[in-house]
Amino acid sequence: MENVKIIEIKKSVFENNDRAADELRGELKTKGVFLLNLMSSPGSGKTTTLIQTINRLKDKIRIAVMEADIDSDVDAIKIKEATGVESIQLHTGGMCHLDAEMTKQGLEGLNNVQRDNVQGTKGRPDLVILENVGNLVCPAEFDTGAVKNAMILSVPEGHDKPLKYPLMFSICDVVVINKIDVLPYFDFDMEKCKEYIHMRNPKATVIPICAKTGEGVDIFAEWLLTEVKNWKSI
Amino acid sequence: MENVKIIEIKKSVFENNDRAADELRGELKTKGVFLLNLMSSPGSGKTTTLIQTINRLKDKIRIAVMEADIDSDVDAIKIKEATGVESIQLHTGGMCHLDAEMTKQGLEGLNNVQRDNVQGTKGRPDLVILENVGNLVCPAEFDTGAVKNAMILSVPEGHDKPLKYPLMFSICDVVVINKIDVLPYFDFDMEKCKEYIHMRNPKATVIPICAKTGEGVDIFAEWLLTEVKNWKSI
DSSP: OOOOOEEEOOOOOOSOHHHHHHHHHHHHHHHTOEEEEEEEOTTSOHHHHHHHHHHHHTTTSOEEEEEEESSOOHHHHHHHHHHOSEEEEEEOTTOSOOOHHHHHHHHHHSTTTSSOBTTBGGGSOSEEEEEOOSOSSGGGGSOOSOSEEEEEEEGGGOTTHHHHOHHHHHHOSEEEEEOGGGGGGSOOOHHHHHHHHHHHOTTOEEEEOBTTTTBTHHHHHHHHHHHHHHHHHO | OOOOOEEEOOOOOOSOHHHHHHHHHHHHHHHTOEEEEEEEOTTSOHHHHHHHHHHHHTTTSOEEEEEEESSOOHHHHHHHHHHOSEEEEEEOTTOSOOOHHHHHHHHHHSTTTSSOBTTBGGGSOSEEEEEOOSOSSGGGGSOOSOSEEEEEEEGGGOTTHHHHOHHHHHHOSEEEEEOGGGGGGSOOOHHHHHHHHHHHOTTOEEEEOBTTTTBTHHHHHHHHHHHHHHHHHO
């Protein structure tokens, strides 16, 4: 089994998270690094979706992953083994979310992002994906400094979730609906789900996928690639 | 559609939550009221499980329900319509968990629990069920004052969850594994799941059910009835 770097994240002391997040985004812009904040409930398929997505993009852009978890490192190892991209684990020590300062600690732990290495800017990833703690409540309240927010809602969780977790859906630029292969076995109404998502956020892009079979993942990968290119060229 | 009472929960000011929780448990003991704290991820089937369980117990004991949610009241209405028992909604205003003081605010909103009403002690419920906010992280950190903690893990979430959310599994007296009807469509290893749960908490009772069809719910209802009787008679 591969070893991955583990960063123990310290509770941040900054009071003004919004300002810290804006500063971090500014820094990332200067360095040409796109940061995606990926959120979801536990068990919705974040890691599998990431593996599928990274394998579609890794020959086009440089990618690195930060896996936030309370105390295991299984996800970072899984990503590294399945994709070969740089992947580190952030331990939150029981904390239920990451804020901008904590995200910055993670980026500093990633090689090549915050500082120039021997390869200079060439070593920097174009895209860093932060897999946030599995939780639909707290991560929505803290701007991580990411350029875009994405969330995964899986079919077994039900189409009513945008009614119950309004903030999460309102801050996400893209909502990936995963596990569409099991639609026949659940009372999940895709049209109602889209309607509820757009009630919270009319501009949200909704992409149904099945991370297990790969169905729909091309569309999400394409969305992400376009966003990364826009961020780097503007 | 029925109307239900909605309580806007205020952030609690008590610093010592553990003491407040012990005090609340003491009060409940004196009054002969059993409080169950039910936790899970979003969409694991808490409300459906409750409806099935209550319908098996409501002719034997008096039951009331407090539904915690960020801002909707769909669950409290659903419970009231499907079971007829008293059901109120607690709005947490974005907060990701309930602590003992917040739980007490809810109990004060329920008729007959905190004060004697015209019927005296006869009006008091034997069992109050608190459906906590859908979240595997924060609710585990705050003792609500409940007599027992229960959680629901649903099959689509995966059998590895006890590895990733250790505290939640370690504080639960019973783990209900829901949605076993979809076991054929997911890579869920029931034996591994039980093993991981018992790694976190060797004494946890594990009960596989399907809330949709009712399979296994008798066993959970029986567990709960025994606990309520023990609490009231000791």
